[in-house]
Amino acid sequence: MTQDPASDPTSGPRWLDEEEMAAWLPLIHLAHALPQALDKPLREEAGITQIYYAMLATLSGAPDRTLNMGELARFTSSSPSRLSHAVSVLEKRGWVDRKQCTDDRRVQFVVLTDEGQALLDRVAPGHVARVRELVFDRLSREQVRSLGEIAAALVGRIDELGEG
Amino acid sequence: MTQDPASDPTSGPRWLDEEEMAAWLPLIHLAHALPQALDKPLREEAGITQIYYAMLATLSGAPDRTLNMGELARFTSSSPSRLSHAVSVLEKRGWVDRKQCTDDRRVQFVVLTDEGQALLDRVAPGHVARVRELVFDRLSREQVRSLGEIAAALVGRIDELGEG
DNA sequence: GCTCATCGTTTCAAAGTTGAACTATTCTTC
């Protein structure tokens, strides 16, 4: 991806220069390793991954601990199919319930149960501690701000593309 | 994850404050959406994902277009198991060959074939263009530098933890 | 030169994720 760095605009793609490469390689490594590093302890403690955790946490913060599938999918950046499977698993374990919406019978509500909330209460402190240890303890205040801006900018573009 | 922000150090975990949350949510979203956004066009063009692409690209840059499984696993942050499967697929499609090492008969070399190189030549320009569009076109030079530093710091800590 | 731990890799079964096809419901528009 760095070959031919002196290529002029007319002769093929502009390859990444050294500084871009120095950002790119750690970024893709990070995108893979971070979820993994967060998943591992969650798996051991509760048999769930970060994405399941995110679903429960999102529900926990919602009014009446309830969201419909579409909202939950958007908040957790999951495909409908993935979410449907995941909710089935969570339901089977007693952490959420599905409930038909009476107004619009296409939509399903997902409700966090007391057991689900209890699980969350149990694992959340450890999870947050890990997030701190892996991310925020390593960064200056200024870097945290910068990271927020950068991630928001990239996510904005990516989502734009996904819709358009 | 933001509840009880005024908790003192003795009363449970330190939850994320507003600025940390403003970095955290986009970051995990990014970690999920970026690989996805890069995979999609690669899937359509070549039936591979970013990780397969990374394997081929890494081999392409290696001496004699050859690495052993362990090296390739490290460079692409893949588990041995995952790499083994992936190489089998790439081999079946004729893009790499496996070759026994004669010195140490535990190790397998993986060699990029001419077909593999040709595939790479075909898809690399588009892939780099997408990386530019999704990432580098959105960031100032200063942000690229900053992102590199941040990602390297986080990856450093995560890898440390994985070994220790 | 045994023995035993370690290394590099593969295989296994289970679980997760995927896009596409499908069902059921609601909205539009004429």
Add this chain to the structure above:
DNA sequence: GAAGAATAGTTCAACTTTGAAACGATGAGC
């Protein structure tokens, strides 16, 4: 109010990824 488009979710089959267990090969200690 009927026909067709759009929306919300689910199911399907194919594929990927997972951790654990297995494998043979090598090195280290004695």
